Amino acid sequence: MGMSGYGGGSGYAAGQPPKSKKRPAWLVGGLTVLSFVALLYVIEIWDNIxxxxxxxxxxxxxxxxxxxxIVFAPMLHSNWDHLIANTVPALVLGFLMTLAGLSRFIYATAIVWILGGLGTWLIGNIGAHCPYVGVRCETNHIGASGLIFGWLAFLIVFGFFTRKxxxxxxxxxxxxxYGGVLLGVLPGTPGVSWQGHLCGAVAGVVAAYLLSKPERAAxxxxxxxANPYLTS
Incomplete structure (x- = not known):
């Protein structure tokens, strides 16, 4: 049976609201990334249906x-194998990203998502050719790997900007x-968007530089x- 705040049954003074327990940052970050990956699976289920x-x-x-x-591509995957291959890196790297602060994680993700996607839109047809000689194919880039490459690049360089x-x-x-994964920014594997990987990684470095501004300024x-002379 629950008890009211009268007669010493509570841990706070009468008339004062209870202090809310703040969730640990790592827990909030973990749940945020887990929710995002779960959303990818929901979308893939609907895509299959x-x-x-x-x-x-x-x-x-x-x-x-x-x-x-640019808005939709990181949430779409060609098949279950594609999504499963991205799942563990997304969980691990996404969680590590949140350790730099949830707001920084959100801003960095937005930068990589938009800037990396825009770069892919600009160069995505480079090196794309049909099986027919001399014919250029139009490409369609989907998958969270560009975002993952952005997170990866961010994590690698962020500490060197902040000096923490x-x-x-x-x-x-x-x-x-994960360093070996960076080879995915190079062309060579048919059906793999190296352009998206490259643009995502570049956007990750840009995000790390921009979001390290407070530490660099300090x-x-x-x-x-300090100037010992004061003027009026």
Missing amino acids: TGHRLDDNGIRPLESDGLWG VWEIVVGVIVLFV RERRKTP
């Missing part, structure tokens, strides 16, 4: 209506574990000696 019609909404380079793909030891350590560990202030 509707005959993969959603996949037509990817990034189609240099086409005006293909710009909408633990963020440098995270970057080194991520580079050691470092510059520490380098600048």
